[in-house]
Amino acid sequence: xxxxxxxxxxxxxxxxxxxxxxxxxxxxxxxxxxxxxxxxxxxxxxxxxxxxxxxxxxxxxxxxxxxxxxxxxxxxxxxxxxxxxxxxxxxxxxxxxxxxxxxxxxxxxxxxxxxxxxxxxxxxxxxxxxxxxxxxxxxxxxxxxxxxxxxxxxxxxxxx
Amino acid sequence: xxxxxxxxxxxxxxxxxxxxxxxxxxxxxxxxxxxxxxxxxxxxxxxxxxxxxxxxxxxxxxxxxxxxxxxxxxxxxxxxxxxxxxxxxxxxxxxxxxxxxxxxxxxxxxxxxxxxxxxxxxxxxxxxxxxxxxxxxxxxxxxxxxxxxxxxxxxxxxxxxxxxxxxxxxxxxxxxxxxxxxxxxxxxxxxxxxxxxxxxxxxxxx
Numbered sequence: 203x204x205x206x207x208x209x210x211x212x213x214x215x216x217x218x219x220x221x222x223x224x225x226x227x228x229x230x231x232x233x234x235x236x237x238x239x240x241x242x243x244x245x246x247x248x249x250x251x252x253x254x255x256x257x258x259x260x261x262x263x264x265x266x267x268x269x270x271x272x273x274x275x276x277x278x279x280x281x282x283x284x285x286x287x288x289x290x291x292x293x294x295x296x297x298x299x300x301x302x303x304x305x306x307x308x309x310x311x312x313x314x315x316x317x318x319x320x321x322x323x324x325x326x327x328x329x330x331x332x333x334x335x336x337x338x339x340x341x342x343x344x345x346x347x348x349x350x351x352x353x354x355x356x357x358x359x360x361x362x
Numbered sequence: 363x364x365x366x367x368x369x370x371x372x373x374x375x376x377x378x379x380x381x382x383x384x385x386x387x388x389x390x391x392x393x394x395x396x397x398x399x400x401x402x403x404x405x406x407x408x409x410x411x412x413x414x415x416x417x418x419x420x421x422x423x424x425x426x427x428x429x430x431x432x433x434x435x436x437x438x439x440x441x442x443x444x445x446x447x448x449x450x451x452x453x454x455x456x457x458x459x460x461x462x463x464x465x466x467x468x469x470x471x472x473x474x475x476x477x478x479x480x481x482x483x484x485x486x487x488x489x490x491x492x493x494x495x496x497x498x499x500x501x502x503x504x505x506x507x508x509x510x511x512x513x514x515x516x517x518x519x520x521x522x523x524x525x526x527x528x529x530x531x532x533x534x535x536x537x538x539x540x541x542x543x544x545x546x547x548x549x550x551x552x553x554x555x556x557x558x559x560x561x562x563x564x565x566x567x568x
Contacts, residue, residue: 219378226381230388237392251498255505256398260532270494321399324494330425331490333497341407350498351399357502358440360495361429 246271246288251326252355259349264318266306266345268299270332271325285328287336296332299339307345319347326360400501405560419476421450421484425500427491440499447507450475451482451555466515466554479511483558504559511555520547527551 248271259265269288273281277293287294289302307315320340324333340348423443424432431438433446453475454467464478476482484504488497509525516524530536531544 220374223374223377223381226378226385230381230385233385233388233392236394237388238395238397239391240393250396251495253400253498253502255400255502255509257401257528258532259397259399260534262397319401326493326495326498328494329490330488330492330494330497333494334488334490337404341404344407346404346406348402348404349399350402350501351396352498352502353396354398357499360499361440 242267242288242291244269244274244288245277245291245293246273246286247325247327248323249325249327250323250351250353251357251360253350253352253357254355256352256354257349259319259321259351263310264314265349266303266318266320267323268302268320268336269323270328270336272327285325285332287332296335296339299336300343303340303343303345317347318345319349320345321349321351323351400498400505402501402559415481415483416477418455418474419481419483421447421476421482423447423484423486423500423504425488425492425496427489429493429496431496431500440503443500443503444507444510447484447504448510450484451479451507452511453482454478466518479555480553483560485560487561508555508557512551515554516547516551519550522547524548524551 246269248269270285271288272278272283272285273293281293287296287299289298294302303320307318310318322333322336337348340346422432422434426432431440431443433443438446449469452467452469453472454464454469454477455471455473455475456462456464456477462477462481464480467479469475486500486504488500512524516522516527520527527544527548531541531548536544
């Protein structure tokens with residue numbers, strides 16, 4: 203027994219933390235590569251649908267974003283639970299989409315103004331009526347290139 | 363002068379703290395965002411009168427408010443849509459010798475269905491109450507029908523996938539000369555199976 207009791211006397215050896223910076227740096231680089239900078243905080247629920255026949259949206263500076271979805275929990279008291287449009291950092295009505303597109307287009311450099319794409323980030327539970335109205339507004343201001351932003355995945359998962 | 367003295371080592375104990383700080387900054391300031399999706403072009407807002415099209419050249423797809431899929435007035439499961447669309451586009455009923463004849467079509471050449479891929483139009487109509495998720499699924503299936511046919515022809519003519527040709531064309535690292543020849547090939551395939559996907563005005567409820 204003495205054999206065992208003897209060991210207890212000594213202090214616990216400290217765990218070496220020399221590799222901690224390496225681990226943290228690894229995590230840091232992972233997040234730096236897979237994430238992008240946030241440009242607006244979301245006020246709406248935004249679970250995008252899945253699709254497999256997708257194309258990548260090239261060149262971020264040529265894209266205008268429109269978010270659609272049910273307001274998140276904290277805004278539901280004020281704005282209800284019907285799907286709403288979010289432009290920049292605030293809720294908007296359908297008839298404001300046209301002016302928003304024109305304003306965003308005016309901000310871009312001249313040579314890009316004709317090649318802009320509108321990315322529709324729409325929650326998969328939103329109904330098509332609102333989307334159809336948005337598309338009508340886009341047609342009015344001649345913003346004809348749209349991208350239905352999705353996740354890469356199996357399209358059959360959209361139906362639940 | 364004693365030169366044997368070693369340079370004292372810099373204390374790296376705070377390195378982890380610095381890295382943690384950076385890590386937390388990136389966790390807060392960024393988000394994992396997707397930048398992929400389905401590209402579509404909306405029709406321009408003009409008021410020119412509609413062109414009459416033979417009914418056999420139109421493939422009608424509709425979604426009702428309960429997210430049920432109707433194809434040519436019959437109910438259909440989403441998984442069967444791609445095959446049905448391919449059969450319609452690839453039908454090629456134009457008779458041999460006429461200018462409607464499609465020499466690369468491998469379909470049934472059914473006289474009730476489309477004459478050639480250039481004339482074949484898919485009309486997709488969705489109810490205002492239909493969900494966006496279902497809408498994207500249908501769009502995805504129709505796109506995959508076009509892509510399947512385009513892939514088939516691209517492999518036959520250029521020994522290369524249409525989708526990978528397009529990907530190479532849009533990739534920034536592709537050389538300019540390669541892009542020119544790719545563009546020519548892509549245009550040719552697109553002409554063989556032009557994407558004529560029309561979304562009629564969705565019906566108002568009631």
